[in-house]
Amino acid sequence: MKELITALPKGRLLEPVIGVMREAGMIEGDLNIETISRKLVFTDDVTGNSFLLAKPKDVPAYIEHGAADIGITGKDVIMEHGKKLYELFDLGAGYCKMVVAVPESSGIKGLDTIPEHSRVATSYPNITQQFFARKGIQVEVIYLNGSVELAPLVGLADLIVDITSTGRTLKKNNLIPVAEIMNSSARLVVNNVSYKTKYKEIVGLLRKFEEMGGESRDGKNILSGR
Amino acid sequence: MKELITALPKGRLLEPVIGVMREAGMIEGDLNIETISRKLVFTDDVTGNSFLLAKPKDVPAYIEHGAADIGITGKDVIMEHGKKLYELFDLGAGYCKMVVAVPESSGIKGLDTIPEHSRVATSYPNITQQFFARKGIQVEVIYLNGSVELAPLVGLADLIVDITSTGRTLKKNNLIPVAEIMNSSARLVVNNVSYKTKYKEIVGLLRKFEEMGGESRDGKNILSGR
Numbered sequence: 203m204k205e206l207i208t209a210l211p212k213g214r215l216l217e218p219v220i221g222v223m224r225e226a227g228m229i230e231g232d233l234n235i236e237t238i239s240r241k242l243v244f245t246d247d248v249t250g251n252s253f254l255l256a257k258p259k260d261v262p263a264y265i266e267h268g269a270a271d272i273g274i275t276g277k278d279v280i281m282e283h284g285k286k287l288y289e290l291f292d293l294g295a296g297y298c299k300m301v302v303a304v305p306e307s308s309g310i311k312g313l314d315t316i317p318e319h320s321r322v323a324t325s326y327p328n329i330t331q332q333f334f335a336r337k338g339i340q341v342e343v344i345y346l347n348g349s350v351e352l353a354p355l356v357g358l359a360d361l362i363v364d365i366t367s368t369g370r371t372l373k374k375n376n377l378i379p380v381a382e383i384m385n386s387s388a389r390l391v392v393n394n395v396s397y398k399t400k401y402k403e404i405v406g407l408l409r410k411f412e413e414m415g416g417e418s419r420d421g422k423n424i425l426s427g428r
Numbered sequence: 429m430k431e432l433i434t435a436l437p438k439g440r441l442l443e444p445v446i447g448v449m450r451e452a453g454m455i456e457g458d459l460n461i462e463t464i465s466r467k468l469v470f471t472d473d474v475t476g477n478s479f480l481l482a483k484p485k486d487v488p489a490y491i492e493h494g495a496a497d498i499g500i501t502g503k504d505v506i507m508e509h510g511k512k513l514y515e516l517f518d519l520g521a522g523y524c525k526m527v528v529a530v531p532e533s534s535g536i537k538g539l540d541t542i543p544e545h546s547r548v549a550t551s552y553p554n555i556t557q558q559f560f561a562r563k564g565i566q567v568e569v570i571y572l573n574g575s576v577e578l579a580p581l582v583g584l585a586d587l588i589v590d591i592t593s594t595g596r597t598l599k600k601n602n603l604i605p606v607a608e609i610m611n612s613s614a615r616l617v618v619n620n621v622s623y624k625t626k627y628k629e630i631v632g633l634l635r636k637f638e639e640m641g642g643e644s645r646d647g648k649n650i651l652s653g654r
Contacts (some may be wrong), residue, residue: 264584346482
């Protein structure tokens with residue numbers, strides 16, 4: 203068996219993802235989460251598989267350039283990245299929705315009442331631009347790295363596009379969702395060269411993921427087409 | 429006196445910057461750092477001045493669009509943002525250098541030994557692109573949101589452009605600086621409309637900063653030119 207290099211997402215998904223990797227046999231040594239999260243790269247002594255820890259938003263770069271064979275990150279991040287990445291599996295974790303949200307006081311009830319040339323703050327400029335273009339609504343997109351929900355409060359933007367899971371942050375800032383753009387969850391992505399050169403290993407992992415439950419979604423075509 | 433809205437940088441600079449704001453008389457109420465850092469926006473009851481907390485990288489957006497009158501962020505962030513922002517004062521804090529760094533094992537000793545078409549990982553794609561273009565070296569820039577020092581370790585990039593203050597992170601990852609791109613420190617930036625409509629308040633603050641020490645740099649021309 204060839205060793206695989208996996209890009210793992212730092213943050214709240216790291217611990218559950220490590221659990222899944224262990225259950226799938228990718229990690230067999232006694233690495234614990236504390237040891238792991240202090241490092242940027244680590245190798246499992248038993249299986250020889252290596253792992254690198256990256257910001258979820260950076261996982262696509264590692265996959266695209268082949269620094270990792272496979273990786274796990276959110277569908278939202280994959281879509282925003284834009285470039286074609288093979289997406290093999292929906293891990294059924296880290297569920298969230300990307301929504302258009304407006305201040306309660308704005309009186310906006312849906313997309314059809316968004317004034318033209320509204321300013322939209324978001325950390326997902328590509329998805330946002332494409333979404334409003336498709337809907338035929340002209341908006342000005344303002345890119346923010348974080349605290350997007352602050353933008354309408356201080357008059358930086360009229361509305362926002364952001365991800366939400368419980369809806370608590372929106373509510374706390376008197377924002378209400380008026381449209382859904384997409385659903386997101388953690389996905390297994392693969393480098394297209396690795397998918398050929400390490401096909402057996404990657405498909406083996408995929409089979410284990412399937413046995414463990416969850417659903418193989420967009421990737422189904424890629425697999426059945428071979 | 430008109431009230432000012434100030435964009436403050438979250439993170440390690442927040443506490444010293446709050447101290448400076450208090451010393452300059454911008455905050456007179458008994459707000460403490462714990463209360464402040466849990467909020468995104470707060471108003472000082474005594475002076476009526478408001479403050480918003482943003483990622484350092486987002487401060488230019490708040491200033492550019494006039495959601496804040498003034499803001500404090502790093503020179504590195506201002507340069508990367510690229511658009512013209514009035515920069516009034518060097519707070520003489522948060523000093524760091526932006527450098528080109530290479531793996532010790534690469535044998536690269538300076539810019540003249542960087543191979544053409546090298547891949548450069550960085551969180552500062554604009555500055556990086558411009559720097560290498562000016563030097564006449566063709567490189568491929570790979571944008572990363574974080575952990576840039578990981579890129580050469582895993583073969584994602586041949587070198588990096590990143591900020592460093594103590595040099596510890598570089599050393600830990602066997603990276604050595606081979607060129608300096610710029611020095612950075614915390615700067616006071618101002619919205620160009622606010623600079624006219626709240627001129628007295630902003631210049632008053634600037635005078636206090638000057639009395640407190642530090643140096644008025646790029647802003648000197650703006651001030652003496654009026």
